[in-house]
Structures are given as structure tokens and as C-alpha cells.
Amino acid sequence: MMQPRATIDASKLPDHAWDAHAPLWWGNLLLVFVETTSMALLFATYFYVRRNFHEWPPPRINEMPPIVHPVPHLAAATFNTILLLASCLPMYWTDMAARRIDRKKVILGLLLMIGVGVISSLLRWREFYDVHFRWDENAYGSIVWTMLGLHLIYILTGIAEFGLMAAFAARHGFEEKHALDVTLMGGFWYWLAGIWVITYVIIYWYPRWS
């Protein structure tokens, strides 16, 4: 009679994993790599194009009143920076609620985050006007609008994800599998806030120093 062969009994293993043990966590991280590379290339483009200008930003002479050193206004963008950084706290709180499978708090937190996203997008709308140039006036306008625009796409993606998750949780309930989804949304949102700080310094402070 043969020895019964050794087996690894999968049914004894959990059907769920948190954080870096889960494949989705890695998928999300790799997407963030792609997005970080994209933003970094836009930053490089910004500084590459800057070499073609004596003044940065160039004087605005096409429109009245002319501005000699049209640095973008700080108010809306600074408020947006504070908002995005501060919003990491409710995001973290939502993530913690998700880990406890606390459906009501998760929905509440996601609704709050949708609010943050909407306000941030409205502030971004204002920021586009604060640039003093349209995208089609010169290369400065083109790159600044593109940086702001790509980051806006990330915010809108975040809003859509929060909305979808909140609607699903409200309609069908909330289980561990989706707790991981909320964690990943959190990771994406922290990244979005972090990359915005760099973008903010480049667009709003670099021209004031140079």
C-alpha cells in the first residue's frame, strides 16, 4: 500500500488577505508606479520647457492689463493643498472602519470623501483661471494646464471610485473583499495628495523663487 502523498489543504487557509498580501494591493501599487512616472515626466517637461524662456512665467502682454511677472495666484491652490492633505485623515478613518466591516461608517466616510473631491475639483476650476494664460497661448500655459488637468483626472477618478463603493455598500452590503477595496482607495488618495504637494510647489512656488 502506498503512503498517502503529502498535500497542502487549501481549504484550511483564509479566503481573504489584507494589504501587501493581496494581489489587488500589488495591482494598485503598480498602477501608482505608472501614474507617478507620468507625473514625473510632466515635471521634467516643465523644467525642460522653462529653459526656452527668459522670464518664467513669461510677461503677459496679449491681454489687458499686462502683467510683468504673472505668477499664478496662491489662494485657491494653497487651500486645495491643505484640503487634500487634511482629507487623508477622514480617508484613514474610513479605511479603519472598513477593516472593522462597519458598513454605516464606511458609507459616511466615503460620502465625506466625495464632498472633499468635489470641493477640490471646484478649487481646481478656480486654479485654471489663476494661471493667467490659456493652454494655447504658450508652452508655459500648455504644461501648467496639462499638469493641473492630469491631476484633476486623478481626483475625478477618486470621486467615481468613492461613489461606486458607497452605492454598492448601501445597496448590497459590505464584506471583507470590499474592505480591501477601501484600503486601496485610501492608498491611491494618499498618493494623490502627496504628488499634489510636489505639483503645487513646482507650479506655484518655483516661479516665485526663480
Add this chain to the structure above:
Amino acid sequence: MSSDAPNLAAAARQVHDVDPTTPAPTAEQVRSLQQLEAVWRKPRGLVGFLTTTNHKDIGLRFVYTAFVFFFLAGLLALAIRVQLAVPNNTLLGPDLYNQFFTTHGSAMMFLFAVPVMEGMAIYLVPLMVGTRNTCFPRLMSYGYWVYLMGGITLFIALALNFGPDMGWFSYTPLAGPDYSPGKRVDFWSQMVTLVEIGSMSGAIATITTILKCRAPGMALNRIPLFVWAALVAAFMILFAMPAVTICSTLLSMDRLSHVSTHFFNHAEGGDHLLWQHLFWFFGHPDVYIIFLPATGFISAIIPTFARRKIFGYTPLVLSMIAIGFIGFGVWVHHMFVTPIPELGQGMFTASSLLITIPTGVQIFCWTATLWLGRPWLKSPLLFVLGFFGVFIMGGLTGVMIASVAVDTQAHDTFFVVAHLHYVLIGGMIFPLLGAILYWFPKWTGKMPGETLAKWSLALLFIGTNLTFYPLHHLGMGGMPRRIYTYLPETGWQPLNMLATLGAFTMGIGFLIFVINLWLSSRRGAPAGPNPWHAGTLEWATTSPPSTYNFANPPTCEGRDPVWDNSPDAAIVTNLDTDKREVLCTTTLDAQPHHRYEMSGDSWWPLVVAIATTVIFVAGFGFTPSWILPGCAILAIGLGAWFWVSAYRSLAVHHPEMPRDPRKD
């Protein structure tokens, strides 16, 4: 259903193959196998074709589609060679000639070389690491559909006689709105964006599968070398492809009326060299994205046919990783004739020369493996030997033009054309064709014919050298690239005629290769699970593998599990058979960690791919007003992508879960 019977038998046989002493399957085992098959089976007919998310379907589809584009691009190359065979030829006019060489280069680089390697990785990686599918089956399927649409976009443009005509790297200002009015460049740039989105999707699925779904025991230092190559290449895709999607999108925004940005417009502060930097930051790593999987093929084929373990596993892995890093530091060597600082020229010359070190280490390890083994000269190994001949020649001219002084002379001449074709045909086509012969028994269950394979290799080897060797001399004699004809007084005719003859020799070689595969798939000898007596896990299952790959996923006790595993090596049992479940292991040591449910077949990847195509081809290519509707379909598609599967898994696995909270 009658068609299930052979599958079931095959699966039972497979359990038997892993351990021949296992008794015939019991009724209980048969029932669970039946269930496993029902869960992994795709729907029949067209629906199954459009919705499948099985890695073997998608992987082979990538390979087949890439080869269709390869043969189209090859026909264009033959037309180019016929045009250049004699001076003052009027067969192709200057415009058609420009369209042909641009489409030839773009199709070969974007539609063939990278996708075919991704297809091979998607097919082979889950089998080699001993799991049932890639981690993100729908993402991978989406990647295929956007790739297909990108390829169709390019060839539709060519068929309508407005194919791109500015060269495959599409330099501005020639490709800008001032010098290329019309839509030719836009078809090119949207093709690029779509194809690279597809590449990144595939890369994410591949990396995660390698990191999370390996067979228990397959620690990082036991991963098969091809899987290492696929891993490094996929990471390179993640960091290189964003550069080309960004620059093709910036270019289309520059060109799009009502948008008209100025990234590449010097008059408004933009910069043409910005295009070259962004493009080559993608373009050079791309060469290694193509070459690394090819080295993976070689590292898989050589130990099998040398009949010994690979010599120098660790140096081989380290060389691949080193190439992955150095590959990002050499892009400026494509720009040596642009005004870049001397220090930059020196640095990029040094890094371009540096890359010969890891490549040399690899070639040394392969040679040592063959030297210490007992080589079995079957056709896959012969193709690898062909690689050594052709690739080393291309590598030598590469070292020459890595030097600024030589490059300045050779730039834009046929010398560079000769170099890049030696490197790509030698470094990529020869190993790829060897790999296709090597894994053909796994795909089809039939052995490839040896005689015709040898004939095709001989013709390809002679043809490649006959076509591209003379181009070195033509280049040194001053013949520039991209001219549609030349005068008899130049004296270039004899060598050009020789190259044209060589091109047809290659064409016949490829034709014989395909005929061989077609004949073998119909009446080749049955292969059995492991005809080459190879050591990696894809050979531990039936040929062709069942939809779920392994009835009981294997474990791994060494670098070559089929050779190293003890007869009573453990197997994984009791994975759920009422959903597509696999085992996830820890990232470094591959210890069993948890069970993971893979998504099933789905329409949504196709819908989202169509939305992506609308956004880029219609929106960024023609008029921005298409972007918003495209985004709306995209949002609906992605929403349903999540919602439908989340709801299904809830309904199947948590029937007690409240369906509607208002009834709580």
C-alpha cells in the same frame, strides 16, 4: 456534453503524471474535476471568444495577432527592398515609400515585438509558476482588445492611403501641425497610445501573478529564468511606456484644432528636442523590453537541450536586473547629433558600453551550460545557436556606434539600419522562433517537424546576413536611410540587389516556418506532457493544458521542479471548485497564504476597450468633442466591471447577505 470527456480524462491522467503511482481517480475526485471544469469553462462560440479571460486564450491571441501584423509589416519590407533593388526605380513613389517604411517600423516595434513577448509571458507565466490564470484576467483581456484596436487603426490608415509618413519615431517638427497637416500622424500617435495602454495592463497582470501566485516553495531564488525575464521586462514596461503615451498625447494635443498646445512649437517656447527625450526615454528601454524575454527563452531552451541545469542562475538573474536598470540610462545615444553637452555625451557613451557587461555575462553562462552539457541538437536549440551568430554581430556594431565619434559618421545611414536589424532579428526573432518551436508541443499537443524547421532556420540565417550585411557597406559608403531611390552613379546598386535577394530568402524562410507549424498542428506526432524532458512546471501538465492548467496545483522543491521534485512532493488540494479559486503565496518565500477568487469571463473589458478607442482615436485624433462621450462609456463600463462581479460573488458565496438593506 461529449467534448468534456477527453478533458476529464486528460485531467485525471495529469494527476497520474505528477505521481504515476497515484491510483486511478475515485468517484469523488471525478466529481470535483467535473466541477472544476464547469467553473473554468468559457461559454461556447462567439460569446466565449469575445468574453474569455483565460490566459492561454489571451496569450495565444496576442501571439497570433502579433504575427499577423508581423507578416503585413514583412510584406511592406519586401516592397521597400524591391523599390531599392535598382536605381531610379518608380515602383513606389516617394509618398508611398514613406508610408511603407513608417508603417513597417511602427508595426514591427509597437504591434509585433512587444505584444508578442507579452503574449508569450501571459501564456507561459501562470503555467511556469504553477497557477491557473493571471491575477487580473479581465485587465489582461482589456489589454488585448486595446492592442488590437490600436493595430487596426494603423493598418486602416495605411489601407486608405493616408498611413503615417514621418518615420517610426515621428520627430517633430516634421510630425507637428505645420509640416504634417491632415490626420496621418494622428493615426500613428493614437495607435501608440492604445498599444502601450495594452502593454501596461498586461505588465501589471504579469507582475502580480509572478509575485503572488507562485507554487508553494517557489521562492524568489527558484523562479524559472524566463519568468524572471518576464518580470524585469514588465517592470520596465511600467516605467518606460508612460513616456511614450505622454509624448504621443502631447503631440496629438499640439496637433488638435481647438486645443493647439505648444509643447513642440519653438515659436511659443516649446521644444523639438523635448520630443526626442520623451520618445527615447521610452524607445531605448523598449529595446530591452523586447530583448529580455528573448534572453528568457534562451535560458529556458538551453538547459533543456544541454540536458543539465543552467550554469550561473544567480549571475543570469542579476544580469537581467542590471540590464533593466542600465536600459533606462542610455536613451541619449539616439541623440548624439543633437546639441547635448559633452559631459552628457560622455556619460551616455559610457552607459551604452556598460550594458555589454551584463550581456556578456549572460552569453558566457549560456556558453558554459552548453559546454558542460550534452547538447541535443533539436530545432529550438539550433535557432538559439543562430541567435548567437547574428546577435553578437549586431552587438559589435552596437559597441561601435555607442561611441559619439563613430555615431556622428554613421548617423542616418544604412549602417544604423544594418545594426538595428542585426540586433532585433538576431536578439529577438531567432530566440522567439526557437521558443515557438520549443513550446509548440505544449500549445497543440503535437511535435513540430524537424526537417522543415531546419530548412527555415538555414534560409533565415542566410537571408538575414545576405540582407543586412551589405547594408553596413552601403552605410559606410554614404547611403542615407529613408530615401526612396538613388542614382546609378552612386554605385550602390549591386549591394542593394544583394540585400533584396536576401530579403526574399528571409521571406521564404518565414513561409516555410509557418507551413511547418501548420502541417505539424494537423499531423505532427503526439507530444505527451513533456516531450523535451524539460524541468519547469509547464511540462508537468497535459499538452495542451486544461483550462485550469493543473487539477491539483503543484509545489516546488527546486529550480527545475520536474527534475528536482521528489516523487511524493506535496500537491495543493481542496481549492474551492464552485468558483475560480487559486492559491496565493507570500511574495519572497512562496509560503501558502490565502485563497484568491479570480474573476470570470466578462464583456466589460471589450466595452471599456471600445470606450478607450473612442476617447483616443476619435477624441484626441479627430475632435475633442468625442472625449466626453467616450469617458461616459468608460465610466459606465468600469462601474459595471466592478459592480457585476462584486454582486455575483456576493450572491454566490453569501446567500445570507441582505440583498436589499431596506428589507433588513
